[in-house]
Amino acid sequence: MVFFIAIRNILKNKKDRFIVVILITLITFLFFIGNTIMGNADKNIRESYIESLTGDVVLQKDGDVTMNLFGANAPIIDSFFSIPVLPAYNAVMDLLTEDDRITGITSQVSGIAYLDLLNVREPVLLCGIDQETYFSLFPGILLKEGDFLQPGEYGAMITEERAQKIEERSGQRPMIGTPLLFTSGGTMGFKIREVPLVGIFSYQNPGQFMNEIVIVDPQTVRVLNSIQVANASDSDVSNNFTGTESISNNLLNIDIDDMFAESFSVDSSTVDVSTVDSEFSIEFLQQYLRETGTQASGVEIGGDWHFIILRLDKGTSSQGFISSLNKKIEPFGLTAVNWRIASGTSAILTLALQALFNAGMFLVSIVGVIAIINILLISVFRRVREIGTLRAIGASNFFIRALVYSENIFISMIAGLAGILGGFLFIRWVNNLGLSVSNELIVSILNGNVLQFELMPHIAVISFIVAAILGSASSVYPVEIAVRLEPVTAVSRG
Numbered sequence: 001m002v003f004f005i006a007i008r009n010i011l012k013n014k015k016d017r018f019i020v021v022i023l024i025t026l027i028t029f030l031f032f033i034g035n036t037i038m039g040n041a042d043k044n045i046r047e048s049y050i051e052s053l054t055g056d057v058v059l060q061k062d063g064d065v066t067m068n069l070f071g072a073n074a075p076i077i078d079s080f081f082s083i084p085v086l087p088a089y090n091a092v093m094d095l096l097t098e099d100d101r102i103t104g105i106t107s108q109v110s111g112i113a114y115l116d117l118l119n120v121r122e123p124v125l126l127c128g129i130d131q132e133t134y135f136s137l138f139p140g141i142l143l144k145e146g147d148f149l150q151p152g153e154y155g156a157m158i159t160e161e162r163a164q165k166i167e168e169r170s171g172q173r174p175m176i177g178t179p180l181l182f183t184s185g186g187t188m189g190f191k192i193r194e195v196p197l198v199g200i201f202s203y204q205n206p207g208q209f210m211n212e213i214v215i216v217d218p219q220t221v222r223v224l225n226s227i228q229v230a231n232a233s234d235s236d237v238s239n240n241f242t243g244t245e246s247i248s249n250n251l252l253n254i255d256i257d258d259m260f261a262e263s264f265s266v267d268s269s270t271v272d273v274s275t276v277d278s279e280f281s282i283e284f285l286q287q288y289l290r291e292t293g294t295q296a297s298g299v300e301i302g303g304d305w306h307f308i309i310l311r312l313d314k315g316t317s318s319q320g321f322i323s324s325l326n327k328k329i330e331p332f333g334l335t336a337v338n339w340r341i342a343s344g345t346s347a348i349l350t351l352a353l354q355a356l357f358n359a360g361m362f363l364v365s366i367v368g369v370i371a372i373i374n375i376l377l378i379s380v381f382r383r384v385r386e387i388g389t390l391r392a393i394g395a396s397n398f399f400i401r402a403l404v405y406s407e408n409i410f411i412s413m414i415a416g417l418a419g420i421l422g423g424f425l426f427i428r429w430v431n432n433l434g435l436s437v438s439n440e441l442i443v444s445i446l447n448g449n450v451l452q453f454e455l456m457p458h459i460a461v462i463s464f465i466v467a468a469i470l471g472s473a474s475s476v477y478p479v480e481i482a483v484r485l486e487p488v489t490a491v492s493r494g
Contacts, residue, residue, distance in 0.1 A: 021415040028419025032463040038354040048205040049343040052140030058342035059308040062335040068344035088332040104311035106133040116181040118170040128221030146176040146199035155198035157215040184224040372474035412471025
């Protein structure tokens with residue numbers, strides 16, 4: 001009964017209802033389109049990092065500062081921040097191997113250095129990996145040339161994009177076996193390390209900074225970071241690098257460009273002349289680095305990794321897993337974080353943009369609700385006689401409320417469907433245009449250089465619910481005005 005009367009009233013007052021439908025349709029359309037774009041961006045970034053870099057969960061040393069895989073997530077302190085090594089590494093690994101929800105485990109040590117390749121010098125992010133387990137966890141790493149780093153092998157892998165840039169700048173294509181010279185500086189002086197190029201790779205969907213990564217054997221990164229390796233033959237390793245230490249400590253105050261000039265003069269009073277000529281050339285340094293430390297042997301026993309990276313079984317909630325795992329590893333001084341924190345500011349920024357957009361939509365919705373309330377109030381006042389007559393023949397407050405709510409929710413549902421349909425057609429139209437983009441950030445967000453958006457059913461459902469809520473919220477005040485009308489007064493006014 002109420003439903004049929006509501007339909008009749010909607011058809012009878014089409015002009016007033018039309019404005020309400022337009023407002024709710026427009027709000028629903030904007031909400032659907034905006035969240036579809038944001039949802040696609042978040043999904044693509046999530047897949048990119050989980051499949052290629054961060055896994056589902058990352059374990060790091062507990063502290064006041066949250067870290068991504070290459071530094072602090074606080075940009076102000078990032079340049080002064082040093083990533084701490086993991087305490088109790090072996091004990092935690094034993095704990096993790098007993099968890100059936102984990103399908104893969106690997107470890108990483110990170111660093112920052114200058115790379116010199118074919119006379120092209122540039123800063124790089126170093127990803128020192130556990131060669132036995134790393135590549136099996138990340139199907140998003142695609143081999144282009146050469147081979148993947150093998151267990152126990154000293155070497156480095158660069159991205160296809162970096163290889164192309166070096167070829168453009170130097171006129172030569174980096175070939176497998178080409179030496180890569182890494183240099184890092186710190187309070188202990190310069191650390192210099194040379195390793196061969198063993199492979200060129202690409203990420204299936206590179207994130208904002210992923211093309212800056214160089215995959216390296218972990219020992220090289222530890223040397224560059226001055227991390228003492230927990231090794232069965234530590235004394236041998238330390239002795240092998242003593243000569244490098246004596247040289248690097250004397251390079252602390254020397255400009256890096258001067259150091260790689262054609263000749264490099266060293267003060268004989270500060271260096272043992274029995275081991276170094278008075279004229280110190282880059283060729284001598286490279287030969288020295290090849291002959292010392294490269295073949296250090298020994299079984300690593302842990303304590304020299306920065307992160308443990310986990311892949312979880314499909315269907316496992318990462319948030320629930322992290323919550324339960326943190327209770328177990330808290331006594332070891334470790335904490336588990338999700339992929340978003342481990343990937344850094346780009347993924348966090350996407351979430352912030354999504355929150356900012358929806359905050360803006362909330363403000364737009366408030367303005368829309370106020371406008372709809374005014375329209376509905378005018379409609380109620382125009383129907384005073386009708387409402388008074390219904391009250392006079394015995395209609396209860398519940399009936400009046402049900403009638404007005406039914407009308408407004410019904411038109412809200414129609415408007416919501418119209419907004420979603422409009423959004424669907426708009427997305428199909430954009431996809432059919434096949435627009436190309438060149439911005440690296442947008443390409444990484446879209447998972448390609450063509451503007452394409454995937455429709456997400458859950459966003460359509462949420463948009464429909466938002467439309468219904470708008471109609472319900474806009475009806476509260478007009479309904480209360482309607483039920484307060486006295487029958488006799490309403491009829492006489494009408």
